[in-house]
Amino acid sequence: MERYIQFMDKKLTTTNEIKEEIINLSAILGLPKGTEAFISDVHGEYDEFAHIMRNGSGNTKQKIEELFTGRLSLASQKKLAFLVYYPSEILQKTKTEMSNHDQLIQWYMDSFNHLIELLRYTANKYTRSKVRKSISPDFVYITEELLYADRNADTKQLSYQLIMDNIIKLGMADAFIVATCHSIQKLVVDHVHIIGDIYDRGPHPDYIIDHLAHHWQNFDFQWGNHDILWMGSVAGSKLCMLNLLRIAARYDNLKLLKNAYGIDLTKLIEFAEKNYQPQKAFNPKSDTDEKMSECDQKSHNCVQQAIAIMQFKLEGQTIARRPEFQMENRLLLDKLELDNNYILIKGVTYPIKDGCFQLVDSNDPYKLTDSEHEIIADLITQFINSKKLKKHIFYLVNNGSMYLKYNGNLLFHGCIPVDATGKMLSWKINGQAYAGKRLFDYFDSIIRDALSNPTASDCFNSDVIWYLWTGKMSPLFGKDKMTTFERYFIDNDELQVEKLNPYYSLRKEEWFADELFKDFGLNETGHIINGHTPVKAGTSPIMANGKIFVIDGGMSKPYHKTTGIGGYTLLSNSYGLQLVTHEPFTTRQKAIDGMTDVVSTKRVIEQSVSRKTVAETDTGRQLKQQISILQARLKNK
Numbered sequence: 001m002e003r004y005i006q007f008m009d010k011k012l013t014t015t016n017e018i019k020e021e022i023i024n025l026s027a028i029l030g031l032p033k034g035t036e037a038f039i040s041d042v043h044g045e046y047d048e049f050a051h052i053m054r055n056g057s058g059n060t061k062q063k064i065e066e067l068f069t070g071r072l073s074l075a076s077q078k079k080l081a082f083l084v085y086y087p088s089e090i091l092q093k094t095k096t097e098m099s100n101h102d103q104l105i106q107w108y109m110d111s112f113n114h115l116i117e118l119l120r121y122t123a124n125k126y127t128r129s130k131v132r133k134s135i136s137p138d139f140v141y142i143t144e145e146l147l148y149a150d151r152n153a154d155t156k157q158l159s160y161q162l163i164m165d166n167i168i169k170l171g172m173a174d175a176f177i178v179a180t181c182h183s184i185q186k187l188v189v190d191h192v193h194i195i196g197d198i199y200d201r202g203p204h205p206d207y208i209i210d211h212l213a214h215h216w217q218n219f220d221f222q223w224g225n226h227d228i229l230w231m232g233s234v235a236g237s238k239l240c241m242l243n244l245l246r247i248a249a250r251y252d253n254l255k256l257l258k259n260a261y262g263i264d265l266t267k268l269i270e271f272a273e274k275n276y277q278p279q280k281a282f283n284p285k286s287d288t289d290e291k292m293s294e295c296d297q298k299s300h301n302c303v304q305q306a307i308a309i310m311q312f313k314l315e316g317q318t319i320a321r322r323p324e325f326q327m328e329n330r331l332l333l334d335k336l337e338l339d340n341n342y343i344l345i346k347g348v349t350y351p352i353k354d355g356c357f358q359l360v361d362s363n364d365p366y367k368l369t370d371s372e373h374e375i376i377a378d379l380i381t382q383f384i385n386s387k388k389l390k391k392h393i394f395y396l397v398n399n400g401s402m403y404l405k406y407n408g409n410l411l412f413h414g415c416i417p418v419d420a421t422g423k424m425l426s427w428k429i430n431g432q433a434y435a436g437k438r439l440f441d442y443f444d445s446i447i448r449d450a451l452s453n454p455t456a457s458d459c460f461n462s463d464v465i466w467y468l469w470t471g472k473m474s475p476l477f478g479k480d481k482m483t484t485f486e487r488y489f490i491d492n493d494e495l496q497v498e499k500l501n502p503y504y505s506l507r508k509e510e511w512f513a514d515e516l517f518k519d520f521g522l523n524e525t526g527h528i529i530n531g532h533t534p535v536k537a538g539t540s541p542i543m544a545n546g547k548i549f550v551i552d553g554g555m556s557k558p559y560h561k562t563t564g565i566g567g568y569t570l571l572s573n574s575y576g577l578q579l580v581t582h583e584p585f586t587t588r589q590k591a592i593d594g595m596t597d598v599v600s601t602k603r604v605i606e607q608s609v610s611r612k613t614v615a616e617t618d619t620g621r622q623l624k625q626q627i628s629i630l631q632a633r634l635k636n637k
Contacts, residue, residue, distance in 0.1 A: 015634065022630050025623045029615040032125040032574035034190025035059060036407070039569050040531025041224065041552045042194065044202020044256075048585035050211055054085040055597060056188035057569040058580050063188065067121050068114070080114055082595045087181035089592050091174050108173050112164050115180045116146045122187040123147070125574070133217070134186040136179035142167070143180065182215065189571075192216060193406070195531040195551065196224025196413030196476075198396065201251035205230075206260040209392045221400030223447075224413040224531065225469060225476040232465035233383045234393045235450035236457070238376050239318060239466040241383055242311040249304040252286040252296070261389040263382050268375050269299055272306035279305060281354035281488045305356040310376060312485060316366030322463050324429055325471060332485045333357075333365035343490065350490050380456045397451055402444040402475070403437075407572070407617050408526035410516065412440070415478040415503035415532070422502070422512050424519065427473040429464075436519040440475060443468055478503065478532070504533065513544035527577075529570060541568050541579065542605060549579070576607040 012018050037057045042049045055061060061081050068077055083090045098104045123131045128144075135143045142163060149160045167176050192212075198221065199205045212219055223231070229247075232240030245268075248254045257263040284300040286292055292300070312333055319327045335343050340357040342349050359369055368376070383389065403412035416436060417425040426433040434442045443464070450461035468474045470482040479498040486495040506512040507530070514524050528548045535541045541550045551568040571578040581603070590596065614620045 012630070012633075018630050018634055022627055022634075025627050025630075028127060029613065029620055029623055031127070031614050033407075033612040033614055033617055034125070035188070035571060035573040036191045036193060037189045037569060037571055038193045038195060038411070038529050038549075038551055040195035040413070041197045041200075041534075041567070042202070042205075042208060043197055043200035043226070044205040044208070044253075045585075046202070046204035046207040046211070047588040049208055051085065051585060051588070051591060052569060052582070053189075053192070053211070053216075054185055055081070056185065057571055058597075059188045059571065060084055060184065061597060063122060064118065067118060072114075078595050078597075080111075080118070081597070082592065083111065083177070084115070084118070084181045084184050086592050087178040088174075091177060093592070105168060108168055108177075109164060111177060112146075112167070112173075115177065115184070116143075119143075119180060119184050119187070120147055122184055126187065126190075131183075131187070134183045136182065139176055139179050142176070143183070186216070190218060192219040193222070193404070193411055193529075194219065195222045195411055195529060197226045197531065198224070199230045200226040201247065201253055203253065203256060204260075206256070206388070206392060209395055213395060219399065220404055220406075221396055222404055222411050222413050222531075223396070223400050223402060223476070225474075227396060227400075228447075228465060228468050228476055230389075231393055231397065231447060231451065232462065232469070233380070234386075234390055234454065235447075235462060235465060236380060236384055236455045236459075237450075237462035237465050238380050238456070238458075239311065239314050239462070240469060241380055242307050242314065242376070243466075243469060245379070246304055246307040246311060249300045249307060250282075250284055252284050252290075252292055252300060254300065254303070261386045263379070263386060263389075265303075265379075267378055268306065269303055271371055271375055272302040273299060275359060276302040276305040276356055278302065279354035279356055282308075282356075308484070308488060309356065309359060310368065310372050313360075313366045313368055313372070314376075318458075318463050318466065320366070321458075322467075325463075325467055327471065327481075330470075330481060330485075333360055336360070336362070336365070338362055345495070350492060350495070352489050353491050355489060377456065384454050384456060394451065397448065402440045402447075403520075405520060405522060408523055409572075410520050410522055410526065410528045412475065412528075413531050414474075414476045415501050415507075415530075416440075416475060416516060416519075417473050417478070417501055418503050418506065420502045422506050422509075422515060425473060436516075437521075439473070443475070476532075507548050507550075508543045510545040510547060513547040535568070546605060551579075574608070574612045576612075577605050579603045579605050 012021055035056075037059075039049070039052065039057070061077075064072075064077050064081055064084075068080070072080065079090075094107060095104065098107060123134075131147075132140060132144070145163060146160060149157075167173050198208055221227070229240045229244040233244055245254075245257075248257060254265060258265060278298050278301040282301045282304045284292060284297055284304065316331055316333060319325060319331055332343065332345070335345055336352070336357060337344065337349075340355050340360070341352050343352055344350075359372070361367055403410065405411075417427075417439070419425055424435040424439075426435040427439055428434075429442075446461055446464045447468075450465055453461075455462075468476050470477055472480050478501045480501075481498060483496045483498055486492070490496070507528075513528055516528060517524050517526060524547075527546075528544075530548065530550045531552050533550060534552045535550050542548075543550065549568075549570055551570050567582050569580045569582065571580060585591070586596070614623070
């Protein structure tokens, strides 16, 4: 719809041009609403994310069933689906398996016909202009000729056949099939919402952002807590960077920094291996099937220790200069006894396990050593100046926000901080109090300002972005404290508890959902769509009488044990809402070899009385405003 939303840029000078535009815009209002897909908590798992994007969260398979049931067997439907998902790979596999030339030519012909028919079926609720934008520029003319040909007419049938014959003779068949499959992928889902955490322990968040930039036009991000660490690091927050590095070392993901973003960790690794010895609490974990070498295990263990100590020191400095953060209970280095074997917390002494405090000065525990200063300064300079990382983070910022109101729904990653009664809690900073929507807006403005003015110096913006990662009033964190220190060093379950904000229990209540709608200026007929917290096996992701959905994608393999599934996605189309449950994804190659899809079940959770049109969407409201402006212009002619 972009062409129409931006019509004011067009020079409509004559009466007929204005009337034509009114007719065009009015026609769009009557089209069925496009399909929206809601995906959350991708966690850097590119292969699974790409598979869900390629299969339209199960929508492609459904359309193939609707169109070809009774004409193609289930096995043939599956082959067609995987051709759409992975055209290059299936082409290569097919050509390897088919030694007979005539058989291959027939396969090409059948594939052309099936793909054009499927493209026509997926395109039937869009304008020709929108469909054209989804077609590769190399094949626009050919595709449109095939797409809109009247095959009942003998002359057109002959032309149709000649086009397909020449595509093969001229060696264009493979490229045409790949381009057509990509067009189908783009049209099966009209708009994608990614509700947080592109980044985390997964190996390729960089691939995910590149995939979206190269293949998709209509999408948005709602930032997650792990995204904030990367955004904060590019803005110059040393604490965000240290947390990011520590997590990467813990989950065998330091290679992402070097290979994707050119961050040189040599000085850090040398420093860590010189000053630290492996400790059990810092043993790295791997979410992949690849086994870490003994050398990497030792290196990652020591790096994790070095970063953790630097992190705790800088946290102490930040908490001291920001008393308004009210995080004094996170000051723990100064509670260590002189021998560093015990710690005194609230009058109780606890033994320290796997301690690594040799670089902590008992007289000034939050002071960095000269070497630590140098390493942090070197690393933050690299983060701020990494061209590819900046490109990806600014892409995330320019296409994202802390929350989104879209077609009557409210999308955000974590929670809205409230007390046990559901009253929205206020965060007081610089003489102002922020709660609910105002709190989200405030954090959003801080993030944008920080990235517009990156600095490695300690500053207010950097401190606030770090608070978003770990603070009690952060909508992205949603807990009373982050017990990283206790989990490493103190063997006591009670001290390690991170208490969830009451939001997470209250979101089951319909009245609570209605209060949130009011604060954000939305109608109670909408929905709140959340990510952030994996839905445990046996627990419904549908809450508050169908007004709140929790669709944590569960794409990280460790979450599969918690959820028992590969997570959820949500589809909103002209007929209503569908919740899609995904099976755990294995690998891209296994999916292709076995033609195994990840979609297990689709469940209709809300059905429209009548088919929803563009007129009932946010885009429709914009178009109506533009029509009114044009009509007023006509009257003045």
